[in-house]
Amino acid sequence: MLLYPTSPVVLDGGLASYHGTTLEELFGMDISLKSPLWSAQQILDHPETIVETHLAFMRAGARIILTSTYQGSEETFRKAGYSDFEATNTMLKAIHLANDARTSFLNESDPDVAVKIALSLGPFGASLSPAQEFDGFYPPPYGPIGFSDMKPMYNAFDEDDVEAEQESIHALAQFHLDRLLIFARDPEAWSIIDIIAFETVPLVREVKAIRMAMLSLKETMAAEGVDLAPKPWWITFVLPNGKCPQTQFAGGPHLTVQDLVFAALLWKPSEQTLGLLGAEPTPTGIGINCTSPELISGLAREMSAAVEQLHAPTREAPWLVLYPNGGDIYDLITRSWVLASDDKxxxxxxxxxxxIDVEFWDRPGVWAGVVVGGCCRTGPGLIRQLHDELKAS
Incomplete structure (x- = not known):
């Protein structure tokens, strides 16, 4: 299944992140730590600015744009004081805002240009406060222990606690399924969405949970009398300091890039989980986002090596999806950005x-294609540079 008709294809940059990016830098929106909804708050407060941000990225050369739904879930909207009804309507509105931007762009440029809309879905950790994308300290039943600054933290179950780990996978799968159903149950919104993007996933067991959720989505909609059209989808991992945040056990060594890749492409749910609809779903693409650009080359090399181990005549090659941060570092003490050097x-x-040259062009057959863009602190200017570099090659 294709993510885009041609490769490499440029993804947009950071719409809004934990501590702000394009909405703040380009449009002066103050979203940092003000609302558990982050950029989703602007769907309610400044929808026209969401449209303008999408347009800025498309004008810079992006041909896949991510919706402003990364933090969107009923739980995060409840924390912000909204009802579940308001949460659903707001998340659906984000899809229409992206579509409005796409329509405007095609009207002002070339209507034959392919622009894809990707539904942005953050991990369970994005719904927590403080956010836990980078550490994966999830409270039960989603993990062994929630975040606390009063005791040692860990994100892995004891090796012999298989039942608790399975319970956490099922709980995480339900979290992701509940969000997916908001969009799948609205035929108009679902028809607009071209790609589903699970982003900034820190844990191997959450990768497994997402795959279970995608299977359950098809089963649930089939039970409701809807034969849901399949869509391409990706899972991107976050690798702070170049490592998978999840450890093998409390205090143990970190799991590896290979563990993440194998969970995404090789792991099989139990026969009971698979139900009546056949094989487990496998993402169209895998990759890395929200990670330092200095680490991307080495991590992509590890991913390519892991994918090469899985190659078989019957296995379709995945797409490689890379969208690192811009290089700035956020200081949690001063709540300000330490800017990357001009050279970087x-x-x-x-x-x-x-x-991309090394992992895609020099490794024929490993990857079906490449999606490349930016995450935190990557505005339209950097995306334009990326577009121009790829066009010149």
Whole structure:
């Protein structure tokens, strides 16, 4: 299944992140730590700015745009004081805002250009406060222990606690399924969505849970009399400091990039989980987002090596999806950004292009295609540089 008709294809940059990016830098929106909804708050407060942000990225060369739904879930809207009805309507509105932007862009440029809309879905950790995308300290039943600054933290179950780990996978699968159903049960919104993007996933067991949720989505809609049209989808991992946040056991060594890749492409749910609808769903693409650009080359090399181990004549090659941060570092003490050097920002796009050259063009057959863009602190300017670098090659 294709993510896009041609490859490499440019993804947009950071619409809004934990501590702000394009909405703050380009449009002056103050979203940092003000609302558990982050950028989703602007769907309610400034929908026209969401449209303008999408447009800015498309004008810079992006041909896949992510919706402003990353933090969207009924739970995060409840924390912000909204009802479940308001949550559903707001998340659906985000899809229409992206579509409005796409329509405007095609009207002002070339109507034959392919622009895809990807439904942005963050991990369970994005619904927590403080957010737990980078550490994966999830409270029961989603994990062994929730975040606390009063005791040692860990994100893995004891090796012999198989039942609790399975319970956490099922709880996480239900979390992701509940969000997916909001969009799948609205035929108009579902028809607009071209791609489903599970982003910034820190845990191997959450990768497994997402695959279970995608299977349950098809089963649930079939039970409701809807033969849901399949869509391409990806899972991107977050690898702070170049490591998978999840450990093998409390205090143990970190799981590896290979563990993440195998969970996404090789792991099989139990026969009971598979139900009546056949094989387990496998993502169209896998990759890395919200990670330092300096780490991307080495991590992509590890991913390619892991995928090569899985190659078989009957296995369709996945797409590689890469969208690192812009290189700035957020200081939690001062609540301000430590800016990357001008040299690093100047070479951001070129460095990404070099990684694509090595992992895609120099490794024929490993990847079906490449999606490349930016995450936190990557605005339209960097996306334009990336577009130009790829176009020149």
């Amino acid at each position: 920002r100047h070479t951001w796009a070129l460095d990404l292009k070099k990684t």
